[in-house]
Amino acid sequence: MRAELSIEPTAKKVAHRVAVWSIGIFSGSTLSDLKPAPGIEMPVISAKDVNDVPAKFVADPFMIEADGTWYMFFEVMNAATDKGEIGLATSRNGFEWNYQRIVLSEPFHLSYPCVFRIGDEYFMIPETFEAKAMKLYRADPFPVRWSCVGTLVEGPWVDSSIFFFNDCWWVFSNPVAPENQILELFCADAISGPWKRHPMSPLIGGNNRIARGGGRVIMLDGKPIRFAQDCFPFYGTSVRAFEVSLLTHSKYEERELELSPILCAGNQAWRQEGMHHIDPHFVEGRWLACVDGWRFEDRKL
Numbered sequence: 295m296r297a298e299l300s301i302e303p304t305a306k307k308v309a310h311r312v313a314v315w316s317i318g319i320f321s322g323s324t325l326s327d328l329k330p331a332p333g334i335e336m337p338v339i340s341a342k343d344v345n346d347v348p349a350k351f352v353a354d355p356f357m358i359e360a361d362g363t364w365y366m367f368f369e370v371m372n373a374a375t376d377k378g379e380i381g382l383a384t385s386r387n388g389f390e391w392n393y394q395r396i397v398l399s400e401p402f403h404l405s406y407p408c409v410f411r412i413g414d415e416y417f418m419i420p421e422t423f424e425a426k427a428m429k430l431y432r433a434d435p436f437p438v439r440w441s442c443v444g445t446l447v448e449g450p451w452v453d454s455s456i457f458f459f460n461d462c463w464w465v466f467s468n469p470v471a472p473e474n475q476i477l478e479l480f481c482a483d484a485i486s487g488p489w490k491r492h493p494m495s496p497l498i499g500g501n502n503r504i505a506r507g508g509g510r511v512i513m514l515d516g517k518p519i520r521f522a523q524d525c526f527p528f529y530g531t532s533v534r535a536f537e538v539s540l541l542t543h544s545k546y547e548e549r550e551l552e553l554s555p556i557l558c559a560g561n562q563a564w565r566q567e568g569m570h571h572i573d574p575h576f577v578e579g580r581w582l583a584c585v586d587g588w589r590f591e592d593r594k595l
Contacts, residue, residue: 295353295369295378295405295421295453295570313530314591315353316340316564317368319389320583325514325535325574326553328583330562334389337564337587339368343393344381348373352381354406355584356510356573357388358416364388365437366584367418369405370396378405380420382437388575388582398431398440406453408510412485423450423470430485446489447480453507459518459541465489466507466520474502474525479546494546502526504550508533509572520548523570524555530570530588533557563589 295315316337322328330336341349350371357366363384370381380398383391398404402424409418416433418440428447431440446454446465454467463482468474477498482489498505508521518538524531532555540547557569565587574583 311590311592313351313567313588314341315351315530315586315588317352317355317366317584317586318564319391320557320572320581320585321389322581323579324553325519325551325556325581328556328572328574328581328585330560331389331582336562338389338391339366339383339393340564341370343383344370345393346395347379351588353586353588354421354571355586356407356409357575357584358409358411359388359575359577360411360416360436362386364391365409366391367397367407367409367437368584368586369407372399377403378421380404380407380418380440388577395438397438400425406507408455410456417485419446419454419456419465421452421454423452426450428454428465428467444486446482446487451478453523455507455509455511455520457511457513457518459513462543464511464518464541466511468506472500474506474523474529475500477505477507477522481543492546493544497546497548504534504536508570510574512574519551521556521572528568530568531558533569533572533585557585557587560587562587565589 317339318336319331320328321331355368366383369378382394382397385391404420406421416436418431422429427445428451432443450470451467456465478495479492480489502525506523508523520536534554535551536548569587571586
């Protein structure tokens with residue numbers, strides 16, 4: 295993510311109000327039943343947990359399990375550089391998390407670290423729009439070191455979400471402008487490419503309620519499920535879910551699930567203004583999801 299919200303001061307001592315994002319863990323028997331994990335203090339990761347850089351906030355969490363440990367990667371907005379970096383937290387059970395360190399930083403902004411596995415190798419497609427490329431990184435070694443190994447698509451793309459379906463790689467992504475309005479789709483036979491734009495792309499244009507990516511694409515009953523940020527009436531309102539009902543090299547159809555939106559503002563302080571990201575995993579008969587939410591914080595003169 296990159297958008298930062300602020301409003302005009304309401305008192306002389308208040309310079310402005312800024313959006314502060316934090317990370318929580320939700321669980322439930324279905325996607326429509328996702329709620330904050332019971333008995334777990336929320337948020338599980340916030341800016342105050344980051345101890346190696348001065349953090350404004352944390353957001354855009356993705357997690358992956360390996361050898362009995364859960365690894366969560368997320369954006370850390372570095373207050374010293376005003377650029378996002380990728381942080382790491384770990385957990386033995388997926389509910390209680392410990393911050394570890396920054397594992398990837400670049401001269402440009404990083405966020406939305408979509409992490410995935412191919413065989414024994416781990417890859418990540420973070421948001422790298424300031425580099426004017428959708429870059430692919432490989433763990434060397436996992437999870438603490440990441441090296442850029444190529445570019446999937448040229449251009450300033452945000453919130454790229456990759457998935458494998460019907461013997462093909464696909465990636466949803468959004469151009470940085472016009473902001474939150476357009477959804478594009480690319481495909482390739484191999485992760486290394488060449489990547490081609492789908493003939494029906496852009497799939498969505500001029501709609502800030504369903505275009506921008508909101509988390510990992512998952513499979514449910516053999517169909518891909520795409521999550522989208524609802525950016526109306528403001529950025530970070532809620533997360534909506536869409537079933538991809540038809541996907542071939544020439545056709546695309548989707549429908550919004552009845553349970554949508556699946557995430558929205560709640561009465562807990564850390565997410566009282568809204569939510570905009572989810573990474574759900576089906577574990578032992580239930581969904582376990584890392585999510586983010588935001589609240590306003592007054593910054594004084």
